[in-house]
Amino acid sequence: MIERSAVKILVLDDESFMLKLLSRVLSNLGFTSVTLCDSGRAALDQIVDAETSPNLILLDLNMPEMDGIEFVRHLVERHYAGSLILVSGEDERILQTAEKLVQAHKIPILGHLHKPVKPDALSALLETWTPPLTDSPKAAKKIYSADALRAAIDNGELVNYYQPKVSVATGEVVGVETLVRWLHPVDGVVFPDQFIGLAEAFGLIDDLTQVVFTKAVAQAKVWQQAQLPLRVAVNVSMDNLSSLNFLNFVADLVGKVGVAPHEMVLEVTESRLMQDTRAPLEILTRLRLKRFRLSIDDFGTGHSSLAQLRDIPFDELKIDQGFVHRAWADETLRAMYDASLALARQLGMEVVAEGVEDRNDWDLLRRTGCDLAQGAFVSRPMLATDLPGWVEGWKERVRTELLTQATNQMI
Structure with a gap:
């Protein structure tokens, strides 16, 4: 006290x-x-x-x-x-x-x-005030070299984690987002904010994405064979889309493994402004023609999200977590959330709300008819081996929580 x-x-x-x-x-x-x-x-x-x-x-x-x-x-x-x-x-x-x-x-x-x-x-x-922890200052994030990241890619130190996406209306688990982690032999788990920018800056992003995508496709096949069909999303840098090699790589890989293109989702984030958009536009359009699903990630935070929606045939829009969490209590956030949801609806796109952190966030999605939810309220990212057990626990949680909610609404 x-x-x-x-x-x-x-x-x-x-x-x-x-x-x-x-x-x-x-x-x-x-x-x-x-x-x-x-x-x-x-x-x-x-x-x-x-x-x-x-x-x-x-x-x-x-x-x-x-x-x-x-x-x-x-x-x-x-x-x-x-x-x-x-x-x-x-x-x-x-x-x-x-x-x-x-x-x-x-x-x-x-x-x-x-x-x-x-x-x-x-x-x-x-x-809510608590004294600062002066005896245990937060360590600064370690800066890694391009050579260290290259070695990590070559040595198989990159591991995929998966975060579920669930239907807000039914609670059904419909897909996962692939989130890469670097299992450093000394530092343990290194998160992508410490190495994705490095990969883009030093020309390693193609090799990194190929490793992540290859493992994600193989895992999608394993889940399908286990009667757990899930749409598996992989984050794609705009840098990946500057060469036809990426198009050929993903198309050849899903054909070889035996996964239908529409079961794979490519989540595109424009982390930096592209000087020439012709190559990405061509590649994304051709990927769509091959029936890969395209998702615009972190909508509302990029350089030209509206222009992307105009120019590229996206199937899915992901509302950035900054506009989702606590939108039920914040008029400004709610306006951004509502506008994003309405825009996606008018364009016939499926909508994923990111950053669903608590029951209040979840209830807002239900009231407004959002399609899919992703965030800590549903689950944090996990290893592939943990997903089947989590799915069973989630089904029970949905059954009891949704029934509780329906009962409360009837009283």
Whole structure:
């Protein structure tokens, strides 16, 4: 249990009335070590070192001389190790944007409050504060060399994990997304954000994708023979689509293994702007003619997602997780989610919602008629050998949860 009187709080607001009000509310809540400042300059004088700096700052955004956004920049320069709560009379979208900026600066933020501040709302945010773990700092991500990645590809250190996609209407498991991991002999499991960019930058992405795709096709065949037919998706870089070799490779492979092209989904993410789109457009169109399924991944976050929808015959649209999780509680996210869903509907595309993290996310998908769900609420990625057992457990979970939901709706 945290001793509230020991928590050092700084309140920064240019309105003397708000300073007095927040001071009184904090005192009533048991927080007595409170410093009040009416300007950013005065507040920065209180942030000298980790020993004397406040644990928590209640920050107004709109102030003369130095606004809250500029103040945050100064906090970064001073390596501030505490947390923030934004307190402002600005509208919700500005507060959300400011909150994302604070998060981008790696400063812990408990949330934001609208003026006039409600004591119970402030109390609820303060309850979420915990002291930083100063004795176990988070290790920086290791940077790998192109030679190390080349060796990993050649030595068979890349392993496929699979994350299920399920029907929102029925709960049926209809497919999986293939997610590659590097099983490093020293560092253990290395996630793709540490080596996919490296592969693209050093011309290794074709070899990497071929390894992933080859294993995914072989696994699709194994599941089919075990009476577990699943559409297996593989992520494809736009760099893979710059050469006809990729088209020939995937077409020849599925024919050799005996997997129908429509059982394989190629998820295309435009991670960087292509200067010449003619080759990718030709290859994707021909893949579609060969009956491979095409999915536009992370919709809404790429360089030209709408142009891609116009130009390429995608079967599937994946709504980015940034527009799905908590869309039930956030009007801005909900607008993005609804617009993406409606657009896909009008184009006759199947819709996958990524980042379904909890029951509230799942219920939103059910209410809005989204086709497929993917995310931690359903399952985290797993090895292929774990999937059959998970499917049986999921079927039971769906039966009990869906029945519970239907019963509750009838009461």
